[in-house]
Amino acid sequence: MTSTTDERDLKAASAVRGRSLWDDARDRLLANKAAVTSMVVLVAVAIACFIGPLLSPHDYDEVYREYVKVPASLEPYPRADQVTPEIESVLRRARVTVDELTVESGNFTARISSPRKIDPRVTRYIDRSDLFENAEIYDFSADEKSATVRADVKTLYFFFGTDSNGRDLMTRTLIAGRVSLTIGLLATFVAIAIGVVYGAVSGYLGGRVDLLMMRIVDILYSLPFIFFVILLVVFFGRNFVLMFIAVGAVEWLDMARIVRGQTLSLKRQEFVQAAEALGVDNAGVLKRHIIPNTLGQVVIYMTLLVPKVILLESFLSFLGLGVQEPMTSWGVLISEGSRNVQGAAWMLIFPSIFLTSTLFALNFIGDGLRDALDPKDR
Known part of the structure; x- marks a missing residue:
């Protein structure tokens, strides 16, 4: 009799606990084959970039004067x-x-x-x-x-060939992946974190607070991006932290406006008004109702922002404000490869494969997250 009662209590507890919206979103995301495959590809690229250089017999800055622009090959050198x-x-x-x-x-x-x-x-x-x-x-x-x-x-292998200075391209491509992924992902997450919170607070509070916060955004928009980066270079010098701060501290402005527009629409919905009527404070409404319902748009923007950040990093490196030799990034390698495409096509092909694979993976993951977090599908 006691065991029967315990089983009923467990069933009742599980029935009351139910499933959260995040559980449903996770199941919908895992059911998306393209998104799951893209996550596997992205993880594989990240592991290769962060562990591969440790296993490579070549340093990323090691120069082989006798092996300048040698083609990619599975056979050992020298011939x-x-x-x-x-x-x-x-x-x-x-x-x-x-x-x-x-x-x-x-x-x-x-x-x-x-x-x-x-x-x-x-x-x-x-x-x-x-x-x-x-x-x-x-x-x-x-x-x-x-x-x-x-x-x-001496037997040497150059699976991706070498560049115009005789450095192993495989090691440099993997090291470049570290730089591009670190700057791209971290700067994107900072931009999203600042932009989502700022835009949600501005749109939800409205009135003079919204007016003041948006005027601050307009002022920051008026500052030239390059001027802002030059100021950071003067104060902090050239390093990855600079890139991280410079890009993340500027790119959140678009995110703030997107989230503000979504918040202005959401705060008039019945479920938000019901929460306010029940006495939920502003922080609770933003945390449980406003911000979760903007995640679909946030994810879509994130998939666009990561490649944008990577391209910005390449542009700054070209101007001498970003990654400097002998360190490199995918954008720098592709820029160098494009100048040598006629005689050394492998210098362009391999960095491009890594970059395009990463960007495709991020786009498919973004589509999967958008579908999983869409409130209409809940």
């Missing part, structure tokens, strides 16, 4: 036809003559000679090359004018 000319060039710079050369798999051996005594430090010329390592010299002749040198052929 077989590159080894012999490079050996001869290196030893020519060391002012020795190659009498006999044997190139084997993974190393080479050369008999060298010179009209004067050979300095054992000649191996430094070989080690400075990007193609060889672990050079050693031995088997000197009696007059030390001939000797034998050997070195290992």
Whole structure:
């Protein structure tokens, strides 16, 4: 008898608890295949950008002088036809003559000679090359004018090719993703957080408060964006925090106006008036009724703001106010790739793939969130 009563109590409690609007929105979002796939793609890109450079054998600023603008390839460098000319060039710079050369798999051996005594430090010329390592010299002749040198052929992989300075493009693309995603997402979230709260408060309170708050927005609109960024550069210097503050502190103005317009419409709805009649304070009405019902428009604007922020970052970097060498971003890589598209198309293709994949994913996620948070579907 007691167990039956307990079961009834549990069923009654679950029936009273019910489901929240957020639970329904989550289920509708997870049922959207395009949105779920886009979330997987976005997470994969983020993981690759933040973990990939740690696993890469190349640093993002490491320069390989012998590998400038080499094409993307799954096969290792150097190619077989590159080894012999490079050996001869290196030893020519060391002012020795190659009498006999044997190139084997993974190393080479050369008999060298010179009209004067050979300095054992000649191996430094070989080690400075990007193609060889672990050079050693031995088997000197009696007059030390001939000797034998050997070195290992250094195997390198450039899956995305290299740029115009001989830096690994894969590592730089992943590092650029860190910069673009960090600036784009964080600046967007700051702009949305400020704009939603500011616009909702302005639209809901109305009257003189609304008039004063909107005039402040108009004043900020009148300030040139570049002038505002230059002021931040003077005070804070060039760093990621600057980009984050500069973009986020300006882009919230559009969001504030959008949310204000939605709030002016929502505050006349019956459910808001009912909440006011029940004695809910202004903060409670904004938190539970106004702001949640503006999220559909907010999400749509967010999907447009992220690529806008990424492009703004690229524009500022071009002017010398943003990301500076050797650090990079997707926008900077695409700008550089577009100038070399005829002879080195891979410099444009790979950063563009990452950028477009991210933007498509954000758009599909935005559409899914818009449908999930649409009050008409609840």
